[in-house]
Amino acid sequence: METVIKALKEYVVKPVHAAPLAVFRMVFGLLMLASILRFMAKGWVYSMYVKPQVFFSYYGFEWIRPLGEAGMYVLFVLMALSALCIAAGFLYRISAVVFFVLFTYVELIDKTNYLNHYYFISIISFLLIFLPAQRYFSLDALLRPSLKASRIPNYFVLIIKVQVFLVYFFAGLAKLNPDWLLHAQPLRIWLPAHSEMPLIGTLLTKEWVAYAFSWFGCLYDLIIPFLLFMPRFIKPAYVLVIVFHLATSLFFNIGMFPYIMIAFTSIFFSERFHVRLIQKLKALAGRPEAEELPALYVPSQGLKKTLPGLMTLHIVFQLCMPFRFLLYPGNLYWTEQGYRFSWRVMLMEKAGTAFFYVRDKATGKELEVSNSEYLTPMQEKMMSTQPDMMIQYAHFLKARYEQLGLRNTEVVAEAYVTLNGRPSRLMVDKSTDLSALNDNYTPKSWILPFSE
Amino acid sequence: MKKNGILICLLLCVALSLSSCKKKKSASEDEEEAEAAFDKGAMLANYADALIIPNYQAAKSALDSLDAAYTAFAQSKSVADLQAVRQKLQVMYVKFQHISTSEFGQAETELIRANFNTYPADTAQINANIASGAYNLDIAANIDAKGLPALDFLLYGKNTTDAGVAALFAGSPNRLTYVADCLSDMKTKLNAVVASWANGYRTTFVGSQGSQIGSSLGLLINQLNFEVDLLKNAKVGIPLGKKSMGVMYPEKTEAYYANGYSVQLAKECLQNIENVYLGRSRSGNDGKGLDDYLDALKIQHGSETLNNTIKTQFGAAKAKLALVQEPMSASIVNNTAVVDAAYVEMVKLLVLLKTDMPSALGIVITYQDGDGD
Numbered sequence: 001m002e003t004v005i006k007a008l009k010e011y012v013v014k015p016v017h018a019a020p021l022a023v024f025r026m027v028f029g030l031l032m033l034a035s036i037l038r039f040m041a042k043g044w045v046y047s048m049y050v051k052p053q054v055f056f057s058y059y060g061f062e063w064i065r066p067l068g069e070a071g072m073y074v075l076f077v078l079m080a081l082s083a084l085c086i087a088a089g090f091l092y093r094i095s096a097v098v099f100f101v102l103f104t105y106v107e108l109i110d111k112t113n114y115l116n117h118y119y120f121i122s123i124i125s126f127l128l129i130f131l132p133a134q135r136y137f138s139l140d141a142l143l144r145p146s147l148k149a150s151r152i153p154n155y156f157v158l159i160i161k162v163q164v165f166l167v168y169f170f171a172g173l174a175k176l177n178p179d180w181l182l183h184a185q186p187l188r189i190w191l192p193a194h195s196e197m198p199l200i201g202t203l204l205t206k207e208w209v210a211y212a213f214s215w216f217g218c219l220y221d222l223i224i225p226f227l228l229f230m231p232r233f234i235k236p237a238y239v240l241v242i243v244f245h246l247a248t249s250l251f252f253n254i255g256m257f258p259y260i261m262i263a264f265t266s267i268f269f270s271e272r273f274h275v276r277l278i279q280k281l282k283a284l285a286g287r288p289e290a291e292e293l294p295a296l297y298v299p300s301q302g303l304k305k306t307l308p309g310l311m312t313l314h315i316v317f318q319l320c321m322p323f324r325f326l327l328y329p330g331n332l333y334w335t336e337q338g339y340r341f342s343w344r345v346m347l348m349e350k351a352g353t354a355f356f357y358v359r360d361k362a363t364g365k366e367l368e369v370s371n372s373e374y375l376t377p378m379q380e381k382m383m384s385t386q387p388d389m390m391i392q393y394a395h396f397l398k399a400r401y402e403q404l405g406l407r408n409t410e411v412v413a414e415a416y417v418t419l420n421g422r423p424s425r426l427m428v429d430k431s432t433d434l435s436a437l438n439d440n441y442t443p444k445s446w447i448l449p450f451s452e
Numbered sequence: 453m454k455k456n457g458i459l460i461c462l463l464l465c466v467a468l469s470l471s472s473c474k475k476k477k478s479a480s481e482d483e484e485e486a487e488a489a490f491d492k493g494a495m496l497a498n499y500a501d502a503l504i505i506p507n508y509q510a511a512k513s514a515l516d517s518l519d520a521a522y523t524a525f526a527q528s529k530s531v532a533d534l535q536a537v538r539q540k541l542q543v544m545y546v547k548f549q550h551i552s553t554s555e556f557g558q559a560e561t562e563l564i565r566a567n568f569n570t571y572p573a574d575t576a577q578i579n580a581n582i583a584s585g586a587y588n589l590d591i592a593a594n595i596d597a598k599g600l601p602a603l604d605f606l607l608y609g610k611n612t613t614d615a616g617v618a619a620l621f622a623g624s625p626n627r628l629t630y631v632a633d634c635l636s637d638m639k640t641k642l643n644a645v646v647a648s649w650a651n652g653y654r655t656t657f658v659g660s661q662g663s664q665i666g667s668s669l670g671l672l673i674n675q676l677n678f679e680v681d682l683l684k685n686a687k688v689g690i691p692l693g694k695k696s697m698g699v700m701y702p703e704k705t706e707a708y709y710a711n712g713y714s715v716q717l718a719k720e721c722l723q724n725i726e727n728v729y730l731g732r733s734r735s736g737n738d739g740k741g742l743d744d745y746l747d748a749l750k751i752q753h754g755s756e757t758l759n760n761t762i763k764t765q766f767g768a769a770k771a772k773l774a775l776v777q778e779p780m781s782a783s784i785v786n787n788t789a790v791v792d793a794a795y796v797e798m799v800k801l802l803v804l805l806k807t808d809m810p811s812a813l814g815i816v817i818t819y820q821d822g823d824g825d
Contacts, residue, residue: 042821115825186814192749193814196492196661205490205749253664253816255823345825351811353803365697368689377820416803418811423753423761424803 012158012308015151015296018136019274022089024160024267025133028124029087031263032099035256036080045072048113052376054396055110056389059439064108075102086128089138093129100125111389112382116345117257120167124264127163127314130307131156135297137278149297159311160267163318165225167261170322170343172221177347179333180218184210185420186349187217194251220244228268241265252346328443333419334427334450336386337443352384352417352427356393358401361408369397385417387428387447394434411435419450490748491740496658496668498731498739504554505654506733508646511547515642518544519635526632529622531614538607542713545600545706549720553679553728556671557657558648562641566595571686572704573601578630585626589637598634600707606631608709665816673742674817676728677806679721684798687718691784692791700788702781714780719773722798726766729805742809751812758812762804769797 039045050069057064066072079102085095104122107113132152134140141148179185188210195201203209220240227237245258282288299307325338332339333348359366371380374396383389394411401409410433418424425448428434432446518540525533548568555565577597581587589598606627609617621627660668685695686706693700705714727734731741743759751758772794776783783791810817 044822047820048822113822115823117825189812189814193663195490253824255825257823257825349811349814351807353807355799360697363697367697368694370685370695378822416807418808421751421812424807424811 012153012155014154016154016157017271017275018132018150018152018297019271019278020267020269021131021133021152021157021160022136022138023274023277024264025089025092025128025138026087027263027266028128029083029085031256031260032083032103032121032125033080033087035260036076036083038256040073040076040080045076047376048378049106049109052110052112052379053374054379054393056112056379056383056392058108058111059388059441061108064105066109075106078102079106089134089140092134092138092140096125096129096133100129110379111340111386112376112379114340115255115257116167116343117254117260119341120163120260123163123318124160127159130310131159132297132299137281149295151294151296153297153299155308155311157267159314160264161229162315164261164264164267165229166315166318167343168221168225171345172218172223173322174342174344174347175214175218175221179420180214180347183420184214186347187213189349189421190251217244228265231270234268234270238265238269248346254346330443330447331450334417335444335447336388348420350385350417350419351381352415352424354380354384354390354413354415356397356411356413358397358406359410359412360406361410366412374400384415385427387444388439390415390428391434391437391439394437398435409435490745492661492669492745493658495731495740495742495745496661498741499672499728500649500654500657502733502737502739503728503731504551504657505649507547507550507554508642508649510734511544511551512642512646514540514544514547515635515639519639522631522635526621526628529618531618534607534614534618534621538710541600541603541607542707542710545604545713545717546720548600549717550724550734552682552721553672553675553724555675555678556668557653558645562644564641564645565682567641568599568638569601569706570596570599571601571706572701572708573597573605575605578602578605582624582626582630585629587630587633589633598637600638602634603631604707604709608711610709663813663815665821667815669813670815670817672728673805673810673813673815676725677802677810677817679725680798680802680805683718683721683725684795684802687714687721687780688791688795688798691780692788692795694795700784702784705780705784708779708781711779711781713778715773715776715778715783718776718780719770722766722770722773725805726770729762729766742813745813746809749813753808758804758808762801762809765797765801765804769794769801772797 046069049066049072055066067075079099082095082099082102085091086099100122103118103125107118107122132149133156135147135149135152138147175181184207188207191210191213192205195205197204224237224240224244227233227240230237242262245262248254249258279288298304322342322344325332325342328335328337330337333350354371356369356371357366358369371383375383375393383393390413394413397411398409412430412432413428413434414430415427416424417427427448429446429448434446437446518537521533521537521540525537527533551559552565552569574596577594581594581597587594587597607617609620612620621631657668660666663669689695691701691704702708706717707714726732729741730738730743732738743763746759746762747757753761756764772790775790776794777787777790780791806817
């Protein structure tokens with residue numbers, strides 16, 4: 001046992017080449033730059049952060065508000081610049097902090113826009129703050145040669161690999177559920193929707209294809225992170241990564257996520273691969289370099305003591321988060337209590353129609369709210385299936401109608417929700433005044449039970 | 453995208469050949485294969501050729517005859533010709549219900565729904581426009597001072613006789629011009645839509661067979677839902693006081709001044725929604741529609757098929773609406789419970805069409821672009 005721990009310790013601190021981390025830094029920065037420009041070009045800054053009248057903040061982060069139109073655009077431009085700086089390794093540490101803060105700030109404005117891969121980006125950019133990714137092949141190292149180091153302790157690279165591992169593995173674990181494995185849901189719904197595709201269209205309508213995709217997807221997520229860690233399998237594993245993610249980008253509307261995963265997993269390639277890549281880049285830039293000094297970056301004594309511990313803490317936290325749903329009663333997919341921040345991707349076809357009523361407590365008379373008056377289509381869609389958002393919306397409505405002169409009201413909802421092809425049914429108890437509830441981490445007893 | 457397709461195709465071919473090695477196909481599997489190959493292109497072609505295009509053409513000829521009848525009335529200003537115009541207006545109102553579900557392509561550009569039928573009419577605005585004689589019907593302020601509701605108000609009037617209405621026209625060239633301008637505004641817009649379907653939009657519509665945002669199926673279902681929403685809210689719910697703490701607004705019903713066919717319009721609207729769902733033409737020819745698509749995918753809804761559940765709900769809504777008497781404004785006040793019963797069935801229909809159906813088909817109907825994961 002002791003020898004195992006010792007070996008592990010040695011493995012974690014052993015010096016490795018800095019090239020993989022430098023390549024990762026560039027890949028990350030450029031991909032983020034592209035994502036941000038794409039986001040802006042599609043007009044989403046406006047539709048998601050300027051236009052809405054209501055913002056569904058996260059519990060504990062209610063103080064995070066959007067900045068207004070000019071502010072949001074400036075913020076996105078700054079974010080794009082910081083991504084570019086990260087890629088170039090210019091003012092790296094500051095850029096990494098700026099990127100993390102701005103990106104996470106934007107994500108925290110409205111949970112309507114929550115995506116697992118945004119959470120992933122937040123985590124990676126947070127980790128990057130602490131990694132010496134600018135010590136090799138960067139502008140910073142060029143300008144301040146004292147920074148330069150070609151070898152770094154392994155844990156600086158390992159932490160990224162472990163994070164990628166966790167994303168895949170938990171995504172795979174989440175697929176070990178009856179809907180996914182025994183009913184091939186939601187792929188059984190999503191694949192036939194592409195029946196018009198040339199060549200494979202008809203095949204996509206077959207039931208067995210949905211099962212094959214489900215089982216393959218589950219096995220892929222569970223096995224690929226292990227294969228990536230084995231140098232012998234890295235090449236076939238990477239081919240699988242590419243095929244798998246391109247397939248998902250073909251069938252699902254998931255934006256940059258496939259490309260992010262394909263790009264990020266390149267960190268698993270050998271040192272030699274990354275060193276050669278950088279040499280090629282140098283040659284391309286017309287500055288082929290001779291033999292490098294094998295300079296080792298040694299973190300200061302304080303960092304050396306604290307960083308591995310903090311990283312371990314981060315991993316423990318990451319290991320626990322996806323299991324917090326166990327603390328809640330009821331079906332996770334139905335209540336979504338403990339659903340986010342757990343790498344549950346593509347697991348549900350969930351849709352709903354929610355009628356909200358503002359009721360005068362004295363007379364019992366009520367009016368039905370026109371949701372589209374207050375919510376964007378995306379917000380209405382998300383709110384209609386997510387109980388915590390319903391509470392927030394009820395609070396908004398209560399305040400809104402108070403302004404309009406209606407005092408002493410309660411807000412109730414009649415939400416019909418369908419999950420993975422099941423008939424729609426009522427999600428919340430219509431006798432509950434949602435505006436009187438506070439959203440918090442305690443179980444929501446007013447969610448009607450989900451039973452088969 | 454093409455490259456990905458080839459890659460996946462290769463993978464699937466391997467999988468397919470493996471599975472076909474294992475067992476010989478049975479007759480039932482062959483049958484399944486035939487069923488599974490549901491032709492979305494044929495369904496969209498049916499929608500274009502049997503429903504959308506003929507309905508636009510019918511609306512166009514109804515509008516043209518309304519215009520012709522009005523021209524005659526503008527000449528004679530006789531009560532007989534006024535009645536002829538009113539009769540044509542009713543036909544146009546009905547034909548409008550049949551095109552209201554097709555608000556995509558050029559119709560969306562022209563905002564046909566809003567420009568033709570924003571009600572209740574702003575009678576003060578209409579009167580002010582007529583008095584001044586200077587107005588631009590295309591500005592937002594005039595959206596409820598034009599279209600069918602304006603004609604309804606001007607051709608029927610309130611608390612007046614037929615002769616009284618005819619006399620108002622005889623005494624006011626501005627009023628004569630205003631109605632002519634409303635008609636020509638509608639004609640320009642509708643003609644543009646009809647022309648777009650004749651000039652290539654049909655090909656675009658039938659060719660867009662995916663399930664993503666902006667695909668034809670997404671547009672069709674989105675507009676179908678919007679129409680159920682309008683039926684539930686604008687035609688019934690708002691006048692019934694559903695959005696106003698039970699305070700009723702009978703004067704907010706459709707074709708309020710004609711005071712005789714608002715229930716008919718609601719029935720036509722519901723019938724049209726059902727026709728779109730079924731892919732059935734006005735003449736009753738039942739082609740490939742959403743019902744067939746649901747059945748081809750064998751979508752269940754509990755122990756029943758979703759298609760049957762939806763069809764049953766159409767039946768229930770139609771049955772309750774059939775009990776409501778003309779005009780809607782009077783029934784709302786005098787037979788509230790009867791109208792309310794129809795409203796309840798419309799809500800159930802809305803949930804099925806807006807939540808269960810699109811979800812089962814994997815169609816993105818949210819009209820806002822964004823990524824998922």
